[in-house]
Amino acid sequence: MWSTMQDFPLTITTIMRYGADVFGDAEVSTWTGDGARRRTYAEVGERAARLAGALRGLGVDGDQRVATFMWNNTEHLEAYLAIPSMGAVLHTLNLRLFPDQLVYIANHAEDQVVIVDGSLIPLLAPVLPQLTTVRHVIVVGAGDTAPLDAAGKELHDYEELLAAAPATFAWPEIDERSAAAMCYTSGTTGNPKGVVYSHRSAYLHSMATCTGNAIGLSASDVVLPVVPMFHANAWGLPYAAIMAGAALVMPDRFMQAEPLVRLLETERPTVAGAVPTIWADVLRHTKEHGSDLSSLRLVPCGGSAVPAALMRGFDEIGVRIVQAWGMTETSPVASVAHPPAKAAGEDAWKARISQGRVLAGLEMRVVGDGDVVLPNDGEAVGEVEIRGPWITGSYHLDEDPAKFHDGWLRTGDVGTLSSDGFLTLTDRAKDVIKSGGEWISSVELENHLMAHPDIVEAAVVGVPDDRWQERPLASVVVRDGASVTAAELREFLAGRIAKWQLPERWAFIAEVPKTSVGKFDKKVLRRRYADGELEVRREG
């Protein structure tokens, strides 16, 4: 036997302790709409101990689930630390789900406790009676709790519970492979699926996020997770920030462009993560008002393809967007698009508009028909598969063998891998447009359309066609005050994509419908088209 290193577990408890001990002065600020309220990591560590003690007092034991129904704020961070560190499992509930999905998810996870923000009581109250396993509801901040009464659960005030609990907690020894947190995917098909993160996976994912090939966090950073903490752990930013000793700025419920920009100008974060739709709004607002985003050194962006026009727009105001790819099942950060040192001009852009290179620790491949592994030649298009220590191995109490293949996760994303490791997605499998046997990339079409100066948003879906089986329908949102015709847009696309890919169906709409996490909801567009609700113009 070799004598090697100590067997020291990789847990969220160690991240919490490290942050509170070594970076005790680092601050977590939460925006109130009018300034920020602040706590230090040392205070957050103590409050996490109090929360764990309080939850234990309510009977939370073993790996029971404690749910949060919360905005991004300090109290949510305390729950992020306390619940896994006491050995229980944090279950972040998505505020924007339909009520029946919320009921399904909370019951499927068998949540025992829900920690709810006072401002969200009106959303929770109607479904609470149906949350059969929930025994306790803990209310954070002000809010009328009367609507919760009828559900017959025990109600508590968060601050009162914390004040009554001891300032320290005997954090248990935790097996790094045990469950720490869970998150359900939005469930575009069938029921939502539960992804369970282990302590080890969260730890390794946080370390990977801190590396330079991801977002290179350090104690000099101030990190603003705009992406909700109920959406794939806010991309792992909270744990990564604590591990790096970086300060955190939390937007609470203020996620619209105007208050966000005020927050950016006041709290001056260096790194801020959000989906492209949010950054598009922020950019418009910034250009109109001459706002100051100069504190930002890096803006990680993902969740859907980041339009090149958006990145160029940010470049113009001196802010760097870096595209990242991932999914709830991948913790979520799996690849990040930093151009190689030697790449310049168009080569650098090619790298930046790709989904990037896989992070160290993970492996990626592209698989074609008959599960044949395709070459990494930048040409062969297939489904992306991924494996590694922060990739889900199966869903919670829900066999879905079709999603797994020889120890790899089938991502449902379609694209190519280049010989130097860049992933370029052309579509999600369910959005692929197959025209006369050839694939048309909706992502590519959208990217080109959104580069048109008069187009604010563009979403392309496949619709049935007698001759070609399927053809692209482009739904576009035109900038206020501008006017542009389908013929002009076809003309604009003509030099950029093959002629047979040019859409001949066009819909001019007021806004692209969005999912609960701000992605283009193509399901809704397809349904509107099928129901004849879209006014479609033919051109070409």
Ligand code: ADP
């Ligand atoms: P859902 O969108 O189904 O709610 P997730 O939030 O987990 O689930 O999103 C994961 C999906 O988002 C990926 O499979 C991929 O299709 C898409 N996605 C994430 N990042 C990017 C990106 N940078 N470019 C293109 N698509 C992306």
